[in-house]
Structures are given as C-alpha cells and as structure tokens.
Amino acid sequence: MDSREEKTVTISTVAKEAGVSMATVSRVVNGNPNVKPATRKKVLEVIDRLDYRPNAVAQGLASKKTTTVGVIIPDVTNVYFSSLARGIDDVATMYKYNIILANSDGNHQKEIQVLNTLLAKQVDGIIFMGHNLTDELRAQFKRAKTPIVLAGSVDQKDEVESVHINYVEAVESAVTNLINHGNKRIAFISGPLSDPINGEYRLKGYKNVLAKNGIDYDPNLVFETDYRYRSGEVLWPALASAHATAAFVADDELAAGVLNGARDAGAKIPEEFEVITSNNSKLTEIVRPQLSSITQPLYDIGAVSMRFLTKMMNKEESTQKTIELPYGFIKRGSSK
Amino acid sequence: MDSREEKTVTISTVAKEAGVSMATVSRVVNGNPNVKPATRKKVLEVIDRLDYRPNAVAQGLASKKTTTVGVIIPDVTNVYFSSLARGIDDVATMYKYNIILANSDGNHQKEIQVLNTLLAKQVDGIIFMGHNLTDELRAQFKRAKTPIVLAGSVDQKDEVESVHINYVEAVESAVTNLINHGNKRIAFISGPLSDPINGEYRLKGYKNVLAKNGIDYDPNLVFETDYRYRSGEVLWPALASAHATAAFVADDELAAGVLNGARDAGAKIPEEFEVITSNNSKLTEIVRPQLSSITQPLYDIGAVSMRFLTKMMNKEESTQKTIELPYGFIKRGSSK
DNA sequence: ACCTATAATGCAAGCGTTTCAAGAAAAAAA
C-alpha cells in the first residue's frame, strides 16, 4: 500500500507553510485588501505550490453563503424551459453562482419537496418556473427567508417577484392579426387552463379582441390539451368540425402538431387555415410552412430573472416586484 | 423593529428541547437504528414542533459527503443533451442526490474551469458530457479523486468510465440500409470531425460498410459542419453537385435542415434522395417526411450513467469501465 | 440477586472556513 497519506491541504496547512495565520490566508483568498503586498505574494506562492483549493462547503458553513442558487424547472427537455435555464446559468456564472437544477414535472408534490431540499442545502436564492403557483407554495416561499423569483411565470396575487412578458397584450396582437385577415372563427388552443397564463391571461387577451371586434366568444373554439406534439396533431378533425379558419396556439410543439395534422389531412395553409404560435423556438423554422409566432425573449427572461435574483441576494432595494419584458411578432408562412 | 430574533433552530436547540444529546438527534435524523423507539418518538415530536431542518452544508462538512453531483453539459438547450440530463436528474433524485448543472459550450477552457468549481464545491461525483476529451481534461479528472463518468461520449484512451452506444455499428447498420436500396453515393454529414464520435467512430462505420460493399470511399462525400439546423439547410447544392443520392446525418437538427433544404429545392424524398439521421429526437417526427433514424436510448444513457456513478460513489467494485447500451433503427418516410 | 452481553446514550473532537476583538508593526505627526 501507498505510504503517503495524501493529506488534503487546508487553509491551516497553507498558513503554517507560509508562516502566517489562517486569517491572513483567508484574506488573500478572498481578495481582502488589508494584506501587505509582500505577505500576499508569499501566501499566493505557497497556495500555488501546494495546489490549495478552498473548500466551498466549509466556506459556506462559515460565511452562510453558498454561492449556489436553486432552479426548479418543470422539464429540462422542453426547449421553452431549457432556454430560460440557459439564460439563468449564463448570468449565474457571470456572478460566480452555480445552479442546482431540479425537475418538478410541474407536479405540486415534487415542487414542494424539491423546494425543501434546496432550502436544506442553503441555496442563496431560488428561481422557480412553474405553471401554477398554489397557495401552499406561496406560503412556503414566504416562510423561507430565501429570495425567490419566478421566471416566465406570474403570481396572480402578486406576492412574489417575477419576470415575464405581457401575455394578455401578446395574444391580443396575434389574434388581432388573424382577425384582420378576415377570420371570424379563430380557435384558441392551449395547455391546461388551470395554468393561469393560459386560463387567465392568454384567454383574456383572446376574449378582449373578440369583443372589440364584435365577434361572439364561442367556447367550442377553445381547445384545452397538454403541451405535446401529438396532442396537436390529432386536433384537426375537431378544428374542422368547429369550422375554425385559424388558430392561436400557446405552445410551439403543440402548434407544430396542429399544423402537421391539418396539412396531412389536406388543408391548405395559410389559405384555408392560419396558425400563429407563441414561443418562436427553433421549431417554428423547421416546420413547413414555417410558423408565424409571437416572440418572447426566452433567454433574456432567464437572464433577467437571475440578475434580479442577484440583486435581491445582495439586499439591494428594488421598487418593482415585476419585470415585464417586451414581446414581438414574426410573420412566417403559416399566416397570411 | 421586530424584537423576536428569529433564531435558527439547530440540532442543539432540538437536543436541549428534547432533553437528549446532539448525537441522539443526529441519529434519529439519519435513521440510525440505535435509538430506543420512545426516544425517537420524543425527538421527532420536537423536530416537528420546532420545524427543524438539518443544515445540509454543515452535514456536508462533517460527513464529507454533499449528496450533490456535478453535471457538465455543452448546452442544455440542445435536446440531445437535455434528454441525457433528464435521465441523470431522475435517477439522481431517486438516490437522494442533487445536480449542479453547468453549461460548457463544449469549450475547453470552460470545461476545465467548471470542473474546478465543482470540485471546490465538494461534489460527490461528476457526469461529463462533452464532444472531445482532451488530455488536459483527462489529467484533471485523474488528479481529482472524485468519481467521474462520461455520458453519451467515449474516452478514446479508455481511462475514464463511460456509457454510450456502439457508434461504429450503429452507423454501419444505417449505411448498409442505404446501400441495400441501391445507393452508391452516400453522403456522410456530421459535426466537427475533431469530435471522436464523428471523426473516429461514425466515420469508421461508414468506411467499413463502403469497403465491405466494394464502394470506393470518396472524401467529397464527407461533409463536416456544425450542429445547427441552418448549416444543414444550405447544404443541398453541395450535395447535389457531389451526386449524392442519400445521406447519413449525425445530428437530428442538422438532418432536418438537410431534408428541408433538399425539399425546398424540389428534390423528391425519398425517391431521389434518402436521409437517415442519428438521434431519434422529437424532431424526426415533426418534419415532413418524417426522418428515419438510428435510435439511441438518450434518457437511459443519462439514467444509467448516474446509476453507474452512484455505484462508484459507494465504492462498489465494478468490472467494466464501459457500458454499451443497445441502439436501434426506425424507418420513417425519409428513406425507402 | 449477580454478572454479562447488548442496546442506548452522551462526550467531545473534529470538518475547513470566516470573522471580530485585540495586539503588533509600520507610518505619520509632533
């Protein structure tokens, strides 16, 4: 067996070797200016020679900061969320934070459960992406003194900070566009209406525009489903029998399904049926015809959320609880 | 100002309140059986009443285990990788681990840099997804005594554990399929050949089959590009002038681009041009015609990698350094 | 009742940092 015990080199090893106290080593490690240049140099030399790496866990215990933030995400596999996540990670890195990523499947139980393990791990902050913010969750958030921000999601009760676009207006613009092309029967296709973004905001935008244009709201034109491609693909018969001539769809995968389903059934797009989707992900360009879409700055929503969180973690006062990012619209082949 | 100081409740608070020692509380928290049922009950009652949550950082420092593993990923936004990541996270959760997720963009510098911060954070293990395992990286891995496994990637020098499919054989089967349809000029389209999976394994499979069927290898049929959709879309002119009648593509997004580029230019698929892709992601079904593809159990590769890692972290001896998962093939409209 | 094997518990030394009160050194002022 090997005789060298391979001792881990700690701050005290370095201190002894450099002939200074641990406190001093700590200062040079943390860039504290109160160290005489000569001393600093000597310590750095030793650190280098011994290849010393500060133990972040010990630092965390002593300083009560872990430079780690928790990210609760429904499903990384979904491009919408992974785009946000990417934005989050990039600015986190920029501010020297790391991300603990946990999938929740949008499942309430898992969300609570994950939230608790994150808190146990003493994360400095949390970014939550979810469809539906329940009261229990809101309560847990409040109890934890940890800063939290919702990314790409909104708190109806406006108690927790969040960043997102104005869903009502975005949908209004899309549907208005459709109406201007002469459509009278426009389908509203989304995931669960229990998700406030769908059932509350988007639907409101849809109804607003209908009303403004003197078109009666017809519940038969509202299609509630899940976010899966396949769910959209099989929707055509229902759309046809509802005499829809256009559709606003709340998710790109879903929209791709709707589009393909319609085309596979022989419908001419956009002549006979127009569709506008919501997230402008890569998918919109891969499908034929390409999908017109509301554009959301997904990456930015993530990035801004994280930036916002850093401010909260630094206890910088902020006037606003909500940050609204701009949305846009891009016309492609699926609409006139 | 609020007079209640809101003291954090620690293990010692609980111990006092329950009239036992910290050691005992620690035991019940960790499910150590050496506690009299009555005592356990009493302690649990106090824990519940005081709403005590163990501080994972302190646990980590004391036990030298963080129940956290690092995951180095090129880009979460890419479905190929996020699928792996999802598999990883699911089994991690199953084994009570959390994931620190860090994007590297496949950039060597970032990889090294991220690796180091993960080690500083004392992760119990690391899962690495990368295109190219450099010597420096391999050296760093070795230096760190932390268990590491490569997910969906292979170490040419076979020094670090990994799980993946047999890329050579998978490509052989795909190209054989194309040859059986009478194709003599089959393009090989992939990302950077510097990635061993492309330049080494896949290309080898391609050449093998050509040789076996008496077809000369023509470098003009090898197209090296990046993994972007757009890069595939613009490839058609080149393919046409090389007189290719079919293509094997190493990435789905790329393949979707090739397919759309060809169709947009009027090529009939699969009659005039066949294409087979590699990852069987959702994309393959969204595009028209749908893409025939090699199938890889992406989620499973992630899951198995993590499972493998847990074994290593438990110091269970394992005979194999490499786990090879089965691949498959699914025929869709893009090939005959 | 007495001894022993075993089950429960308690003690206290870490784990590797940070941080604060306080002392030592160096620089500036007198």
Add this chain to the structure above:
DNA sequence: TTTTTTTCTTGAAACGCTTGCATTATAGGT
C-alpha cells in the same frame, strides 16, 4: 525621539453537524 494614527496580523470563537469511543441502561442468564 516619542506619541498618534493607521495598517497588518493574529488568536480563537463560531458555523451546525457527524462519529468514534466511553459510559450507562436494559435485558437475559443462572
């Protein structure tokens, strides 16, 4: 020089938990 300031350093107490070892109950045998 001597005295004040100001700049650097140090010692040692946290931070909240785990764990090996010592100690004390508890139960089983005889």
